[in-house]
Amino acid sequence: MGTRMSLDPRTKLYLVLCLSTLGVAVTDLRLLLVILAAAAVAVKAAAGSILNLLGKLKRFIFLFLIIVVIQSVFTRGGTAVLRLGQINIITDTGLVRGVQTLLRFLIVLVAAALMATAKPRDIIQGLIQLRIPPELAFMVTMAIRFLPLLRDEAVDMLTAIQLRGVNLKKIPLLRRLKMYSYLLAPLLISVLLKARDLSLAMEMRAFRAFPRRTSLRTLYLQPADYLVMAMATVFAVAVAASAILLS
Amino acid sequence: MIEMSHVSFRYGRGDWVFRDLSLTVERHRCTFLVGRNGSGKTTLGKLMAGILKPVSGTVLVDGLDTRQAELYQIGARVGYLFQEPERQLFAPTVWEELTFVLDLFGIDKKLQEERAELLLKQFHLQKVKHSYTYQLSRGEKQRLALAAVMINNPAFLILDEPTTGLDPRRREALAEILEECKAQGIGMVVISHDRKFTERLADRIITLGDGGIRDGY
Ligand SMILES: Nc1ncnc2c1ncn2[C@@H]1O[C@H](COP(=O)(O)OP(=O)(O)OP(=O)(O)O)[C@@H](O)[C@H]1O
Ligand SMILES: [Mg+2]
Numbered sequence: 001m002g003t004r005m006s007l008d009p010r011t012k013l014y015l016v017l018c019l020s021t022l023g024v025a026v027t028d029l030r031l032l033l034v035i036l037a038a039a040a041v042a043v044k045a046a047a048g049s050i051l052n053l054l055g056k057l058k059r060f061i062f063l064f065l066i067i068v069v070i071q072s073v074f075t076r077g078g079t080a081v082l083r084l085g086q087i088n089i090i091t092d093t094g095l096v097r098g099v100q101t102l103l104r105f106l107i108v109l110v111a112a113a114l115m116a117t118a119k120p121r122d123i124i125q126g127l128i129q130l131r132i133p134p135e136l137a138f139m140v141t142m143a144i145r146f147l148p149l150l151r152d153e154a155v156d157m158l159t160a161i162q163l164r165g166v167n168l169k170k171i172p173l174l175r176r177l178k179m180y181s182y183l184l185a186p187l188l189i190s191v192l193l194k195a196r197d198l199s200l201a202m203e204m205r206a207f208r209a210f211p212r213r214t215s216l217r218t219l220y221l222q223p224a225d226y227l228v229m230a231m232a233t234v235f236a237v238a239v240a241a242s243a244i245l246l247s
Numbered sequence: 248m249i250e251m252s253h254v255s256f257r258y259g260r261g262d263w264v265f266r267d268l269s270l271t272v273e274r275h276r277c278t279f280l281v282g283r284n285g286s287g288k289t290t291l292g293k294l295m296a297g298i299l300k301p302v303s304g305t306v307l308v309d310g311l312d313t314r315q316a317e318l319y320q321i322g323a324r325v326g327y328l329f330q331e332p333e334r335q336l337f338a339p340t341v342w343e344e345l346t347f348v349l350d351l352f353g354i355d356k357k358l359q360e361e362r363a364e365l366l367l368k369q370f371h372l373q374k375v376k377h378s379y380t381y382q383l384s385r386g387e388k389q390r391l392a393l394a395a396v397m398i399n400n401p402a403f404l405i406l407d408e409p410t411t412g413l414d415p416r417r418r419e420a421l422a423e424i425l426e427e428c429k430a431q432g433i434g435m436v437v438i439s440h441d442r443k444f445t446e447r448l449a450d451r452i453i454t455l456g457d458g459g460i461r462d463g464y
Contacts, residue, residue, distance in 0.1 A: 153334060159298055160335035162318035163327045164348045165399045175351055182337040182347070189381045190333065 007046060009118040009126035011225040015042055016111045018236045023107030026243050029096065032103040038235060039110040046117045063105075066177075068098030125219055149194075150187055157183050248273055249295050249325075249403060249434070254304035256294060264290050266458045267304070274402060274434035277425065279445045281438075281464065282455035288438045289330055291455065292405045295436060297321040309402065326401035330408055330438075332392040336380045341372060344380055344395050352399070366394040369424060371417070385412035393421075403434045410441045422447055 019039045026032055072094025073087060082090040115123070127137035161179070162168060171179060249272040257263045264287040272278050272295070280288045293299040294306055297313035306313040308321050329335050338344040345363040354362075367373050370390040375383060383391060389412050396404070404425075410418050418441075425435060425448055439445050445452060453460050 156329070156334040157337060159318065160327075160329065161337065161348075163296060163298070163322035163325070164396065165319055165323040166348060166351050167317070167319040171351060179337075179347075179351070182339070185339060186333070186337060186381065193381075 007228060008219055008221050008225045009122045010130060010219070010221070011228050012046070012114055012118050013123075013126065014229050015232050016115050018232045019111040019114075020108050022236060022239050023104050023111070026239065027100060028243060028246050029099060029103065031239055031243055031246070032100065032107065035239060036103055036107050036110065039107055039114070043110055043114050043117070046114055064098060064102045067101045068094050070094075071097040071101075122219065129219060150190075153187060153190060154183065157186070248307075248309060249436075250305075250307045251294065251301075252305055252307075254294065254301040254306060256290065256299065256302050258290075263458055265294075268458075268460060269304075270453070270460060272403070272434055272436055275429060275432050276450045277429050277435045277437065277448050278451045278453060279437050279439055279449040280453050280455060281440070281445060286455040287458075288455055289407055292327070292407050292436060292438055295403075296325050296327040296405050298327070322401075323399065324401060325403045325405060326396035326399075328393055328396050328404070328406040328409055330411075332385075332388040335392050335395070336388060339379060341367075341375050341378055341380060341383070341391055344391060345398060348395070348398055362398065366397060370394040371420060386414060386417055389413060390417065390421075393424075397428075401433070403436070404428060405436045407438045408440065409437065410439060410444050418444060 019035060019042070022035050023032065023039075026035065068090060072089060072091040079092050080088040080090070081092060081095065082088075088094075118126075124134070124137045128134055158168070161183075168176075251268060251270045254265055254268045254270075255263060256265045268291075280291060282288055290299065294301060294313075295308070297306070297308065297316060297318060300306075300314050308316070309324055311320060311324070313321060336344055338347050342363065345366055346359045349359040349362060367376055370393065372387065372390060372394065375387055375391075380388070380391065389409065393406070393409060409421060413421060422444060425437070429435060429448075437445075437448070452463055454462075454464060
Protein backbone atom coordinates (compact mmCIF):
# COMPACT_ATOMS: atom_id res chain seq x y z
CA MET A 1 0.00 0.00 0.00
CA GLY A 2 2.64 2.51 -0.96
CA THR A 3 0.36 4.75 -2.98
CA ARG A 4 -0.35 8.15 -1.55
CA MET A 5 -2.81 10.65 -2.84
CA SER A 6 -1.24 14.08 -3.01
CA LEU A 7 -4.26 16.25 -2.44
CA ASP A 8 -4.32 20.01 -2.54
CA PRO A 9 -4.12 21.50 0.98
CA ARG A 10 -7.44 23.22 0.33
CA THR A 11 -9.07 19.88 -0.30
CA LYS A 12 -7.64 18.58 2.94
CA LEU A 13 -8.88 21.65 4.74
CA TYR A 14 -12.33 21.07 3.31
CA LEU A 15 -12.27 17.47 4.47
CA VAL A 16 -11.16 18.50 7.94
CA LEU A 17 -13.92 21.10 8.13
CA CYS A 18 -16.60 18.61 6.99
CA LEU A 19 -15.46 15.87 9.33
CA SER A 20 -14.99 18.01 12.42
CA THR A 21 -18.26 19.90 11.92
CA LEU A 22 -20.11 16.61 11.59
CA GLY A 23 -18.26 15.23 14.58
CA VAL A 24 -19.35 18.11 16.77
CA ALA A 25 -22.94 18.37 15.45
CA VAL A 26 -23.94 14.71 15.36
CA THR A 27 -24.94 12.98 18.60
CA ASP A 28 -25.91 9.51 17.41
CA LEU A 29 -23.24 6.99 18.37
CA ARG A 30 -23.57 4.90 15.20
CA LEU A 31 -23.18 7.96 12.99
CA LEU A 32 -20.20 9.15 15.01
CA LEU A 33 -18.60 5.78 14.35
CA VAL A 34 -19.27 6.15 10.63
CA ILE A 35 -17.68 9.60 10.61
CA LEU A 36 -14.66 8.31 12.50
CA ALA A 37 -14.28 5.49 9.99
CA ALA A 38 -14.47 7.97 7.11
CA ALA A 39 -11.83 10.17 8.73
CA ALA A 40 -9.58 7.15 9.23
CA VAL A 41 -9.97 6.14 5.57
CA ALA A 42 -9.05 9.68 4.51
CA VAL A 43 -5.93 9.69 6.66
CA LYS A 44 -4.97 6.26 5.43
CA ALA A 45 -5.23 7.47 1.83
CA ALA A 46 -3.23 10.62 2.55
CA ALA A 47 -0.58 9.33 4.92
CA GLY A 48 -0.38 5.67 3.98
CA SER A 49 -0.68 4.44 7.55
CA ILE A 50 -2.90 4.91 10.55
CA LEU A 51 -1.07 2.39 12.65
CA ASN A 52 0.92 4.87 14.65
CA LEU A 53 -2.22 6.90 15.21
CA LEU A 54 -3.91 3.84 16.63
CA GLY A 55 -0.99 3.38 18.98
CA LYS A 56 -1.60 6.81 20.41
CA LEU A 57 -5.25 6.11 21.10
CA LYS A 58 -4.42 3.85 24.03
CA ARG A 59 -3.51 6.90 26.05
CA PHE A 60 -7.02 8.29 25.86
CA ILE A 61 -8.56 5.47 27.82
CA PHE A 62 -7.89 7.22 31.10
CA LEU A 63 -9.48 10.41 29.79
CA PHE A 64 -12.44 8.40 28.63
CA LEU A 65 -13.01 6.93 32.10
CA ILE A 66 -12.91 10.37 33.68
CA ILE A 67 -15.48 11.68 31.21
CA VAL A 68 -17.77 8.74 31.91
CA VAL A 69 -17.60 9.29 35.66
CA ILE A 70 -18.06 13.04 35.44
CA GLN A 71 -21.02 12.71 33.11
CA SER A 72 -22.56 10.05 35.34
CA VAL A 73 -22.16 11.99 38.56
CA PHE A 74 -23.35 15.32 37.26
CA THR A 75 -26.19 14.41 34.92
CA ARG A 76 -29.52 13.46 36.37
CA GLY A 77 -31.40 10.35 35.32
CA GLY A 78 -30.15 7.18 33.78
CA THR A 79 -29.90 3.83 35.47
CA ALA A 80 -27.02 3.22 37.77
CA VAL A 81 -24.46 0.69 36.66
CA LEU A 82 -22.16 1.33 39.60
CA ARG A 83 -23.23 3.00 42.84
CA LEU A 84 -21.22 4.17 45.80
CA GLY A 85 -23.51 4.97 48.72
CA GLN A 86 -25.87 7.71 47.58
CA ILE A 87 -23.93 8.66 44.49
CA ASN A 88 -24.20 7.09 41.05
CA ILE A 89 -20.63 6.63 39.93
CA ILE A 90 -21.45 5.18 36.53
CA THR A 91 -24.86 5.41 34.84
CA ASP A 92 -25.93 4.32 31.39
CA THR A 93 -26.38 7.92 30.21
CA GLY A 94 -22.96 8.71 31.57
CA LEU A 95 -21.51 5.84 29.57
CA VAL A 96 -23.24 6.97 26.39
CA ARG A 97 -22.08 10.56 26.86
CA GLY A 98 -18.57 9.35 27.59
CA VAL A 99 -18.46 7.29 24.42
CA GLN A 100 -19.89 10.26 22.53
CA THR A 101 -17.25 12.65 23.80
CA LEU A 102 -14.51 10.16 23.12
CA LEU A 103 -15.68 9.59 19.54
CA ARG A 104 -15.89 13.33 18.90
CA PHE A 105 -12.48 13.79 20.30
CA LEU A 106 -11.09 11.06 18.09
CA ILE A 107 -12.76 12.47 14.99
CA VAL A 108 -11.22 15.88 15.54
CA LEU A 109 -7.87 14.26 16.28
CA VAL A 110 -7.89 12.09 13.18
CA ALA A 111 -9.05 15.02 11.05
CA ALA A 112 -6.19 17.11 12.42
CA ALA A 113 -3.77 14.33 11.50
CA LEU A 114 -4.98 14.75 7.93
CA MET A 115 -3.93 18.39 7.97
CA ALA A 116 -0.54 17.42 9.33
CA THR A 117 0.16 15.48 6.13
CA ALA A 118 0.24 18.73 4.16
CA LYS A 119 3.45 20.76 3.93
CA PRO A 120 3.25 24.00 5.93
CA ARG A 121 4.30 26.05 2.89
CA ASP A 122 1.51 24.54 0.84
CA ILE A 123 -1.01 25.21 3.58
CA ILE A 124 -0.08 28.88 3.69
CA GLN A 125 -0.20 29.14 -0.08
CA GLY A 126 -3.54 27.33 -0.23
CA LEU A 127 -5.07 29.57 2.42
CA ILE A 128 -3.80 32.70 0.73
CA GLN A 129 -5.33 31.58 -2.55
CA LEU A 130 -8.58 31.20 -0.65
CA ARG A 131 -8.32 34.96 0.00
CA ILE A 132 -7.51 34.42 3.64
CA PRO A 133 -5.25 37.21 4.93
CA PRO A 134 -1.61 36.06 5.00
CA GLU A 135 -1.33 36.90 8.72
CA LEU A 136 -4.14 34.53 9.52
CA ALA A 137 -2.86 31.87 7.16
CA PHE A 138 0.51 32.13 8.81
CA MET A 139 -0.98 31.75 12.28
CA VAL A 140 -2.96 28.67 11.33
CA THR A 141 0.14 27.09 9.89
CA MET A 142 2.21 27.92 12.93
CA ALA A 143 -0.42 26.34 15.18
CA ILE A 144 -0.04 23.11 13.23
CA ARG A 145 3.73 23.39 13.33
CA PHE A 146 3.76 23.90 17.11
CA LEU A 147 2.11 20.59 17.88
CA PRO A 148 5.20 18.34 17.71
CA LEU A 149 7.14 20.93 19.70
CA LEU A 150 4.46 20.83 22.34
CA ARG A 151 4.67 17.09 22.52
CA ASP A 152 8.43 17.27 23.13
CA GLU A 153 7.87 19.81 25.85
CA ALA A 154 5.25 17.63 27.51
CA VAL A 155 7.61 14.66 27.42
CA ASP A 156 10.37 16.73 29.04
CA MET A 157 8.02 17.86 31.76
CA LEU A 158 6.93 14.33 32.54
CA THR A 159 10.59 13.35 32.70
CA ALA A 160 11.37 16.23 35.04
CA ILE A 161 8.48 15.37 37.33
CA GLN A 162 9.57 11.76 37.60
CA LEU A 163 13.12 12.86 38.27
CA ARG A 164 11.82 14.59 41.37
CA GLY A 165 11.07 11.11 42.63
CA VAL A 166 7.40 11.01 41.66
CA ASN A 167 6.04 7.66 40.53
CA LEU A 168 3.43 8.63 37.95
CA LYS A 169 1.67 5.28 38.19
CA LYS A 170 1.15 5.50 41.92
CA ILE A 171 -0.48 8.90 42.26
CA PRO A 172 -4.06 8.84 43.55
CA LEU A 173 -6.68 9.97 41.02
CA LEU A 174 -7.47 13.43 42.40
CA ARG A 175 -3.83 14.39 42.82
CA ARG A 176 -3.12 13.04 39.38
CA LEU A 177 -5.77 15.31 37.87
CA LYS A 178 -4.25 18.24 39.69
CA MET A 179 -0.84 17.30 38.34
CA TYR A 180 -2.09 17.10 34.76
CA SER A 181 -3.71 20.48 35.15
CA TYR A 182 -0.32 21.73 36.33
CA LEU A 183 1.29 20.37 33.18
CA LEU A 184 -1.31 21.84 30.88
CA ALA A 185 -0.96 25.41 32.08
CA PRO A 186 2.76 25.88 31.36
CA LEU A 187 2.27 24.21 27.98
CA LEU A 188 -0.43 26.69 27.03
CA ILE A 189 1.62 29.57 28.32
CA SER A 190 4.65 28.45 26.37
CA VAL A 191 2.58 28.28 23.19
CA LEU A 192 1.22 31.77 23.72
CA LEU A 193 4.65 33.17 24.47
CA LYS A 194 6.16 31.45 21.44
CA ALA A 195 3.39 32.77 19.22
CA ARG A 196 3.95 36.26 20.56
CA ASP A 197 7.72 36.13 20.04
CA LEU A 198 7.22 34.73 16.58
CA SER A 199 4.76 37.40 15.52
CA LEU A 200 7.14 40.05 16.82
CA ALA A 201 9.99 38.50 14.88
CA MET A 202 7.82 38.44 11.76
CA GLU A 203 6.90 42.10 12.15
CA MET A 204 10.60 42.93 12.49
CA ARG A 205 11.17 41.20 9.20
CA ALA A 206 8.48 43.41 7.66
CA PHE A 207 5.99 40.61 7.20
CA ARG A 208 3.13 43.05 6.69
CA ALA A 209 5.01 45.91 5.07
CA PHE A 210 3.67 45.13 1.62
CA PRO A 211 -0.09 44.92 1.32
CA ARG A 212 -0.01 42.27 -1.38
CA ARG A 213 2.45 39.47 -1.19
CA THR A 214 3.49 37.88 -4.39
CA SER A 215 4.10 34.17 -4.57
CA LEU A 216 6.39 32.21 -6.79
CA ARG A 217 4.14 29.23 -7.12
CA THR A 218 0.45 28.70 -7.48
CA LEU A 219 -1.53 25.66 -6.45
CA TYR A 220 -4.03 24.18 -8.87
CA LEU A 221 -6.89 21.90 -7.99
CA GLN A 222 -6.61 18.55 -9.78
CA PRO A 223 -9.52 16.34 -10.87
CA ALA A 224 -8.82 14.13 -7.84
CA ASP A 225 -9.37 17.15 -5.60
CA TYR A 226 -12.76 17.87 -7.10
CA LEU A 227 -13.69 14.23 -6.80
CA VAL A 228 -12.68 14.03 -3.14
CA MET A 229 -14.48 17.26 -2.30
CA ALA A 230 -17.62 16.03 -4.06
CA MET A 231 -17.43 12.76 -2.15
CA ALA A 232 -16.97 14.60 1.12
CA THR A 233 -19.99 16.79 0.37
CA VAL A 234 -22.20 13.82 -0.48
CA PHE A 235 -20.99 12.09 2.67
CA ALA A 236 -21.67 15.15 4.83
CA VAL A 237 -25.17 15.59 3.41
CA ALA A 238 -25.94 11.89 3.85
CA VAL A 239 -24.76 11.87 7.47
CA ALA A 240 -26.64 15.09 8.25
CA ALA A 241 -29.82 13.66 6.69
CA SER A 242 -29.56 10.42 8.67
CA ALA A 243 -28.93 12.40 11.84
CA ILE A 244 -32.16 14.31 11.29
CA LEU A 245 -34.09 11.13 10.45
CA LEU A 246 -32.74 9.33 13.52
CA SER A 247 -33.55 12.08 15.99
CA MET B 248 28.47 6.74 43.42
CA ILE B 249 27.58 7.12 39.76
CA GLU B 250 29.58 4.62 37.72
CA MET B 251 29.66 4.69 33.94
CA SER B 252 31.53 1.82 32.36
CA HIS B 253 32.27 1.36 28.69
CA VAL B 254 29.37 3.57 27.71
CA SER B 255 28.68 4.29 24.06
CA PHE B 256 25.89 6.56 23.00
CA ARG B 257 24.41 8.16 19.92
CA TYR B 258 21.05 9.73 19.09
CA GLY B 259 19.15 7.38 16.76
CA ARG B 260 21.38 6.57 13.82
CA GLY B 261 23.44 9.72 14.18
CA ASP B 262 27.17 10.06 14.89
CA TRP B 263 28.51 8.57 18.12
CA VAL B 264 28.56 11.16 20.87
CA PHE B 265 30.52 8.84 23.18
CA ARG B 266 32.40 5.64 22.54
CA ASP B 267 33.55 3.33 25.31
CA LEU B 268 33.52 6.00 27.98
CA SER B 269 34.16 5.12 31.62
CA LEU B 270 33.79 7.60 34.45
CA THR B 271 33.03 7.50 38.17
CA VAL B 272 31.50 10.33 40.16
CA GLU B 273 31.63 10.23 43.95
CA ARG B 274 29.72 11.86 46.75
CA HIS B 275 31.33 14.72 48.68
CA ARG B 276 32.89 15.89 45.45
CA CYS B 277 32.19 18.44 42.82
CA THR B 278 32.93 17.35 39.26
CA PHE B 279 32.76 19.90 36.48
CA LEU B 280 32.12 19.06 32.84
CA VAL B 281 33.48 21.54 30.36
CA GLY B 282 33.86 21.55 26.59
CA ARG B 283 32.75 23.23 23.41
CA ASN B 284 29.11 23.61 22.36
CA GLY B 285 27.93 20.26 21.11
CA SER B 286 30.73 18.30 22.77
CA GLY B 287 28.16 16.20 24.64
CA LYS B 288 28.02 17.73 28.14
CA THR B 289 24.24 17.71 28.31
CA THR B 290 24.13 14.22 26.82
CA LEU B 291 26.54 12.95 29.49
CA GLY B 292 24.48 14.55 32.25
CA LYS B 293 21.30 12.98 30.91
CA LEU B 294 22.97 9.58 30.72
CA MET B 295 23.96 9.89 34.38
CA ALA B 296 20.41 10.78 35.39
CA GLY B 297 18.89 7.94 33.37
CA ILE B 298 17.02 10.33 31.08
CA LEU B 299 18.98 8.81 28.21
CA LYS B 300 19.99 5.15 28.23
CA PRO B 301 23.37 4.01 26.93
CA VAL B 302 23.41 2.12 23.65
CA SER B 303 26.02 -0.17 25.15
CA GLY B 304 27.81 -0.27 28.49
CA THR B 305 26.23 0.43 31.87
CA VAL B 306 25.43 3.38 34.08
CA LEU B 307 24.93 2.59 37.77
CA VAL B 308 23.48 5.14 40.18
CA ASP B 309 24.24 3.88 43.70
CA GLY B 310 24.20 0.40 42.20
CA LEU B 311 20.93 0.97 40.31
CA ASP B 312 21.22 0.22 36.58
CA THR B 313 19.61 3.10 34.70
CA ARG B 314 18.52 0.76 31.93
CA GLN B 315 16.40 -1.28 34.31
CA ALA B 316 15.35 1.25 36.91
CA GLU B 317 12.30 3.49 36.60
CA LEU B 318 12.96 7.19 36.27
CA TYR B 319 11.37 8.00 39.64
CA GLN B 320 13.68 5.54 41.41
CA ILE B 321 16.67 7.37 40.02
CA GLY B 322 14.94 10.66 40.75
CA ALA B 323 14.83 9.75 44.42
CA ARG B 324 18.65 9.77 44.38
CA VAL B 325 19.53 12.26 41.69
CA GLY B 326 18.39 15.83 41.26
CA TYR B 327 18.66 17.10 37.69
CA LEU B 328 18.60 20.72 36.62
CA PHE B 329 17.75 21.07 32.93
CA GLN B 330 19.52 23.57 30.72
CA GLU B 331 16.15 25.27 30.16
CA PRO B 332 14.49 26.01 33.52
CA GLU B 333 11.02 26.47 31.94
CA ARG B 334 10.72 22.79 31.22
CA GLN B 335 10.86 21.81 34.84
CA LEU B 336 8.53 24.28 36.44
CA PHE B 337 4.94 23.07 36.56
CA ALA B 338 2.95 24.58 39.35
CA PRO B 339 1.19 27.92 38.97
CA THR B 340 3.01 29.64 41.82
CA VAL B 341 6.45 29.51 43.38
CA TRP B 342 5.07 28.20 46.66
CA GLU B 343 3.14 25.39 45.01
CA GLU B 344 6.14 24.49 42.88
CA LEU B 345 8.03 23.71 46.07
CA THR B 346 5.24 22.00 47.99
CA PHE B 347 3.34 19.95 45.43
CA VAL B 348 5.92 17.18 45.13
CA LEU B 349 6.01 16.85 48.93
CA ASP B 350 2.22 16.81 48.78
CA LEU B 351 2.34 13.95 46.28
CA PHE B 352 4.63 12.07 48.64
CA GLY B 353 1.98 12.54 51.33
CA ILE B 354 4.26 14.50 53.62
CA ASP B 355 2.75 16.31 56.60
CA LYS B 356 1.64 19.92 55.83
CA LYS B 357 3.74 21.38 58.60
CA LEU B 358 6.89 19.65 57.41
CA GLN B 359 6.15 20.71 53.83
CA GLU B 360 6.01 24.33 54.91
CA GLU B 361 9.19 24.15 56.92
CA ARG B 362 11.09 22.60 54.05
CA ALA B 363 9.74 25.03 51.48
CA GLU B 364 10.41 28.08 53.66
CA LEU B 365 13.99 26.93 54.18
CA LEU B 366 14.58 26.58 50.44
CA LEU B 367 12.94 29.94 49.72
CA LYS B 368 15.35 31.55 52.15
CA GLN B 369 18.37 29.66 50.86
CA PHE B 370 17.66 30.67 47.28
CA HIS B 371 16.58 34.26 48.03
CA LEU B 372 13.07 33.65 46.74
CA GLN B 373 10.99 34.90 49.70
CA LYS B 374 9.96 38.02 47.84
CA VAL B 375 8.39 36.05 44.99
CA LYS B 376 6.83 33.36 47.20
CA HIS B 377 3.34 33.99 45.83
CA SER B 378 4.27 35.01 42.27
CA TYR B 379 3.32 33.08 39.19
CA THR B 380 6.24 31.03 37.97
CA TYR B 381 5.96 32.14 34.35
CA GLN B 382 6.34 35.77 35.41
CA LEU B 383 9.67 35.23 37.11
CA SER B 384 12.88 36.58 35.64
CA ARG B 385 15.29 34.17 34.04
CA GLY B 386 17.54 34.14 37.11
CA GLU B 387 14.60 33.62 39.48
CA LYS B 388 13.35 30.72 37.39
CA GLN B 389 16.81 29.21 37.49
CA ARG B 390 16.95 29.47 41.27
CA LEU B 391 13.43 28.15 41.71
CA ALA B 392 14.14 25.18 39.47
CA LEU B 393 17.22 24.41 41.55
CA ALA B 394 15.32 24.79 44.82
CA ALA B 395 12.62 22.46 43.49
CA VAL B 396 15.20 19.87 42.52
CA MET B 397 16.66 19.99 46.04
CA ILE B 398 13.33 19.48 47.76
CA ASN B 399 13.66 15.74 48.28
CA ASN B 400 17.28 15.80 49.46
CA PRO B 401 18.94 14.02 46.53
CA ALA B 402 22.28 12.28 47.02
CA PHE B 403 23.52 13.63 43.71
CA LEU B 404 22.93 16.86 41.85
CA ILE B 405 23.44 17.16 38.13
CA LEU B 406 23.28 20.78 37.09
CA ASP B 407 23.28 21.79 33.43
CA GLU B 408 24.70 25.32 33.26
CA PRO B 409 23.25 26.55 36.55
CA THR B 410 24.89 29.99 36.34
CA THR B 411 23.27 31.09 33.08
CA GLY B 412 21.14 34.12 33.72
CA LEU B 413 22.47 34.78 37.22
CA ASP B 414 23.98 38.12 38.12
CA PRO B 415 27.38 38.12 39.91
CA ARG B 416 25.81 38.36 43.36
CA ARG B 417 23.46 35.42 42.74
CA ARG B 418 26.29 33.47 41.23
CA GLU B 419 28.27 34.00 44.41
CA ALA B 420 25.24 32.90 46.44
CA LEU B 421 24.86 29.79 44.27
CA ALA B 422 28.54 28.96 44.77
CA GLU B 423 27.97 29.13 48.53
CA ILE B 424 24.92 26.90 48.32
CA LEU B 425 26.83 24.34 46.29
CA GLU B 426 29.71 24.39 48.76
CA GLU B 427 27.25 23.70 51.53
CA CYS B 428 25.75 20.83 49.52
CA LYS B 429 29.19 19.37 49.10
CA ALA B 430 29.82 19.62 52.84
CA GLN B 431 26.56 17.73 53.39
CA GLY B 432 27.96 14.92 51.27
CA ILE B 433 26.02 15.51 48.07
CA GLY B 434 27.90 14.47 44.94
CA MET B 435 27.72 17.11 42.24
CA VAL B 436 28.17 17.15 38.52
CA VAL B 437 28.12 20.67 37.16
CA ILE B 438 28.18 21.66 33.52
CA SER B 439 29.51 25.15 33.09
CA HIS B 440 31.11 27.55 30.65
CA ASP B 441 31.95 29.88 33.52
CA ARG B 442 35.65 29.43 34.14
CA LYS B 443 35.83 31.44 37.36
CA PHE B 444 32.89 29.58 38.84
CA THR B 445 34.40 26.27 37.78
CA GLU B 446 37.82 26.95 39.26
CA ARG B 447 36.33 28.10 42.51
CA LEU B 448 34.23 24.97 43.14
CA ALA B 449 35.69 22.09 41.19
CA ASP B 450 37.42 19.13 42.80
CA ARG B 451 37.79 17.66 39.37
CA ILE B 452 37.45 19.15 35.91
CA ILE B 453 36.68 16.97 32.93
CA THR B 454 36.92 18.23 29.38
CA LEU B 455 34.74 16.61 26.76
CA GLY B 456 35.53 16.44 23.08
CA ASP B 457 35.87 14.11 20.13
CA GLY B 458 33.78 11.36 21.68
CA GLY B 459 35.96 11.07 24.78
CA ILE B 460 37.00 12.79 27.97
CA ARG B 461 40.20 13.94 29.61
CA ASP B 462 41.01 15.39 33.01
CA GLY B 463 41.72 19.09 33.41
CA TYR B 464 40.94 22.07 31.18
N1 LIG C 1 17.84 15.17 20.72
C1 LIG C 1 18.90 15.07 19.92
N2 LIG C 1 18.81 14.39 18.75
C2 LIG C 1 19.87 14.27 17.94
N3 LIG C 1 21.07 14.78 18.19
C3 LIG C 1 21.25 15.47 19.34
C4 LIG C 1 20.17 15.65 20.26
N4 LIG C 1 20.62 16.37 21.31
C5 LIG C 1 21.92 16.62 21.05
N5 LIG C 1 22.31 16.08 19.87
C6 LIG C 1 23.66 16.13 19.29
O1 LIG C 1 24.57 15.52 20.20
C7 LIG C 1 25.76 16.27 20.31
C8 LIG C 1 26.01 16.66 21.77
O2 LIG C 1 24.99 17.55 22.19
P1 LIG C 1 24.89 18.13 23.66
O3 LIG C 1 23.60 18.83 23.78
O4 LIG C 1 25.15 17.03 24.62
O5 LIG C 1 26.08 19.18 23.70
P2 LIG C 1 26.50 20.21 24.83
O6 LIG C 1 27.95 19.94 25.12
O7 LIG C 1 25.55 20.16 25.97
O8 LIG C 1 26.40 21.61 24.09
P3 LIG C 1 26.01 23.07 24.66
O9 LIG C 1 27.27 23.66 25.25
O10 LIG C 1 25.60 23.83 23.45
O11 LIG C 1 24.90 22.91 25.65
C9 LIG C 1 25.61 17.46 19.38
O12 LIG C 1 26.30 17.16 18.20
C10 LIG C 1 24.13 17.57 19.13
O13 LIG C 1 23.89 18.04 17.83
MG1 LIG D 1 24.20 21.48 26.76
